[in-house]
Amino acid sequence: MADYVITGLHPFIDRLSSHSILSDLEKQALSNLSARPLQVKAQRDIVRLDTQTNDACFIVDGIAGRFGQNLNGERQITAFHIPGDMADLHSVVLPNATSALQALTDTSVLLVPHTELRSVAARFPGVAEAFWRECMIGAAMLSQWVVNVGRRDASTRLAHLFCEMAVRYGATLDQAGSYRFPVTQDHLGDATGLTGVHVNRTMKLLRNAGLVRMQLKEVEIMDWNGLRLAGQFDASYLGMRMRETQPLRLLDLAL
Amino acid sequence: MADYVITGLHPFIDRLSSHSILSDLEKQALSNLSARPLQVKAQRDIVRLDTQTNDACFIVDGIAGRFGQNLNGERQITAFHIPGDMADLHSVVLPNATSALQALTDTSVLLVPHTELRSVAARFPGVAEAFWRECMIGAAMLSQWVVNVGRRDASTRLAHLFCEMAVRYGATLDQAGSYRFPVTQDHLGDATGLTGVHVNRTMKLLRNAGLVRMQLKEVEIMDWNGLRLAGQFDASYLGMRMRETQPLRLLDLAL
DNA sequence: CGCTTGGTTGACCATGTTCAATGTTAGTGG
DNA sequence: CCACTAACATTGAACATGGTCAACCAAGCG
Numbered sequence: 001m002a003d004y005v006i007t008g009l010h011p012f013i014d015r016l017s018s019h020s021i022l023s024d025l026e027k028q029a030l031s032n033l034s035a036r037p038l039q040v041k042a043q044r045d046i047v048r049l050d051t052q053t054n055d056a057c058f059i060v061d062g063i064a065g066r067f068g069q070n071l072n073g074e075r076q077i078t079a080f081h082i083p084g085d086m087a088d089l090h091s092v093v094l095p096n097a098t099s100a101l102q103a104l105t106d107t108s109v110l111l112v113p114h115t116e117l118r119s120v121a122a123r124f125p126g127v128a129e130a131f132w133r134e135c136m137i138g139a140a141m142l143s144q145w146v147v148n149v150g151r152r153d154a155s156t157r158l159a160h161l162f163c164e165m166a167v168r169y170g171a172t173l174d175q176a177g178s179y180r181f182p183v184t185q186d187h188l189g190d191a192t193g194l195t196g197v198h199v200n201r202t203m204k205l206l207r208n209a210g211l212v213r214m215q216l217k218e219v220e221i222m223d224w225n226g227l228r229l230a231g232q233f234d235a236s237y238l239g240m241r242m243r244e245t246q247p248l249r250l251l252d253l254a255l
Numbered sequence: 256m257a258d259y260v261i262t263g264l265h266p267f268i269d270r271l272s273s274h275s276i277l278s279d280l281e282k283q284a285l286s287n288l289s290a291r292p293l294q295v296k297a298q299r300d301i302v303r304l305d306t307q308t309n310d311a312c313f314i315v316d317g318i319a320g321r322f323g324q325n326l327n328g329e330r331q332i333t334a335f336h337i338p339g340d341m342a343d344l345h346s347v348v349l350p351n352a353t354s355a356l357q358a359l360t361d362t363s364v365l366l367v368p369h370t371e372l373r374s375v376a377a378r379f380p381g382v383a384e385a386f387w388r389e390c391m392i393g394a395a396m397l398s399q400w401v402v403n404v405g406r407r408d409a410s411t412r413l414a415h416l417f418c419e420m421a422v423r424y425g426a427t428l429d430q431a432g433s434y435r436f437p438v439t440q441d442h443l444g445d446a447t448g449l450t451g452v453h454v455n456r457t458m459k460l461l462r463n464a465g466l467v468r469m470q471l472k473e474v475e476i477m478d479w480n481g482l483r484l485a486g487q488f489d490a491s492y493l494g495m496r497m498r499e500t501q502p503l504r505l506l507d508l509a510l
Numbered sequence: 511c512g513c514t515t516g517g518t519t520g521a522c523c524a525t526g527t528t529c530a531a532t533g534t535t536a537g538t539g540g
Numbered sequence: 541c542c543a544c545t546a547a548c549a550t551t552g553a554a555c556a557t558g559g560t561c562a563a564c565c566a567a568g569c570g
Contacts, residue, residue, distance in 0.1 A: 147323035150448030193405030
């Protein structure tokens with residue numbers, strides 16, 4: 001309807017390529033996807049609960065959180081979406097939003113119509129598979145999140161989260177490193193199933209232990225190995241190693 | 256390699272049909288899938304952690320749990336798989352097991368080769384979409400699980416779990432009802448992020464409140480409405496209403 | 511009958527919550 | 541440039557939910 005524009009979804013194509021083999025033709029088709037830009041103010045919903053969506057939502061800048069809710073109004077963040085993520089890819093097959101997506105800071109996104117994504121997926125089984133795989137990597141992260149919230153104490157949970165975000169932000173980490181993670185301590189609490197107050201106390205512990213520090217929305221990792229241990233973190237679930245395992249393509253097996 | 260047989264995957268086709276529209280041709284192709292039966296003793300892994308899988312795993316009878324793990328060896332169940340579930344469908348696109356699948360009682364499964372599933376998906380985009388959707392419904396359940404474990408107290412968590420399982424088992428529920436759920440209190444603890452001991456105490460509360468009771472692996476729901484309220488349960492995420500929302504098919508949109 | 515698995519209970523303890531006050535920083539209008 | 545405000549971080553004291561440890565019970569099975 002509105003002003004559709006050909007836009008910079010190349011990071012999305014790169015993301016897909018990082019775990020799935022795409023032919024030049026397929027990449028071409030993906031880069032022809034149109035999208036319309038949208039600016040969302042902090043604390044505003046990008047996708048409201050119990051609504052139908054018609055677009056997937058690529059994060060260009062800022063950060064978004066996916067929220068589950070309690071009837072008491074207590075919120076639980078089930079995922080952080082950072083620049084480069086196609087936050088709502090699953091909505092292509094499940095357009096009924098069962099959880100809300102909200103901008104945590106001022107965020108700019110690209111809305112990509114489901115119709116276009118479906119069209120590409122229908123024409124290229126390899127793309128359909130890449131979409132499916134991308135979603136399942138998200139599900140693997142969610143699965144880790146369950147373990148994190150269910151079976152680890154406060155400092156382990158936070159350490160794990162900082163490790164995950166470090167890897168996802170692509171922070172360079174020999175031993176130390178830093179990345180911008182524009183969320184509040186209350187957000188961290190919503191993500192880890194803790195209260196903001198207890199996040200604060202736990203951050204102090206991690207800081208005094210010389211592991212991580214956070215100031216002005218910047219996470220500073222002081223001891224990567226120590227933090228990994230403290231967070232019981234193993235990056236394999238993030239799908240980084242998909243490159244090694246030689247992903248097959250649906251097309252290769254078609255009869 | 257072994258004795259492949261044409262087998263009863265019809266419940267799986269029914270499951271897919273419950274949320275996705277499949278043509279007769281597609282159903283035909285699915286019912287031609289071959290699979291080999293496997294009996295798994297209680298407490299034995301069906302899929303071991305950090306291994307490559309070549310088959311998806313359809314549950315015929317019994318019950319299986321997907322486990323995440325702590326380095327302290329504490330376990331967290333991230334999903335229960337009951338008869339009719341294709342437990343490992345996601346492994347078609349992510350064959351590296353990042354979590355273990357274990358039989359919780361003696362369980363019989365059908366192993367369906369990835370190659371066959373991929374072949375069907377490649378030939379029929381509508382089937383690929385149904386697979387993808389089926390996986391995303393599982394992810395929606397996982398997302399609820401995060402909320403459950405992160406933001407609800409013990410009795411709410413358990414009530415929610417009993418509600419979810421009631422719906423998934425298809426228990427008939429006007430006001431009361433019952434279903435067989437062959438797990439131990441320790442399993443319930445592993446699922447809800449509680450200890451077995453605390454599960455026991457909480458079960459007593461729910462029992463005395465006249466909501467649910469469990470004896471000899473049988474869940475007896477004494478007050479469905481009360482239990483739903485206590486568990487803050489809303490079934491919409493289970494994908495039951497997909498029928499109403501007229502699912503589209505990739506093929507319809509191909510150019 | 512004795513063994514094993516799982517359910518039940520109690521006493522004590524610990525992690526994280528609640529409530530409330532205080533500090534700190536960035537932004538805004540005079 | 542400063543006062544004022546809003547949002548967020550920090551801290552303390554009292555409290556509660558759930559964990560730990562340990563004992564005992566009940567059912568199923570060789």
